[in-house]
Amino acid sequence: MKTDGKQLFRGGLIAAAMIGCMGLTQAEPPNPILNFTGLETYQAGGKTWVRHRYDVANKALYPAEMFAAAPDLPPCGSNTRASRSWVDFFDSRGNRLYGFCALDDPMTLDKIWFATEQGATPPSYVYIVIRDRRTNVTYRSNLAETVG
Secondary structure: OOOOHHHHHHHHHHHHHHHHHHHHOOOOOOOOOEEEEEEEEEEEOOEEEEEEEEEEOOHHHOOHHHHOEOOOOOOEOOEOOOEOEEEEEEEOOOOEEEEEOOOOOHHHHHOEEEEEEOOOOOOOEEEEEEEEOOOOEEEEOOOEEOOO
């Protein structure tokens, strides 16, 4: 196929425009990589509980604005300054276990957890869903073990 200089020039302009536009848009964050980090025993309500602690290995790839306070969005209970994104734990069957609605920075994704009463058998695997309430986009993690 023969091309003349004008076609090459037009093609180059289109490619340059596409590259320029791509540079102006922010990449979509990836799905979270959930890692089990340990167990912690604590007392609450007259019972002994086991906190299953986790970290999101790629938390630095999430923009801070995803976790900023969003008082214009529906509250989380009585918390009217809940964050824009909420994080929920689910067992491998999709049953919600626990959630966080006031994480204020993606770097706090290294302090998320769910608890089981001491002596109870925890689910074998869990995953999290980060839901950006402003964009209605969800990010689902891998399945992670609940014990080390």
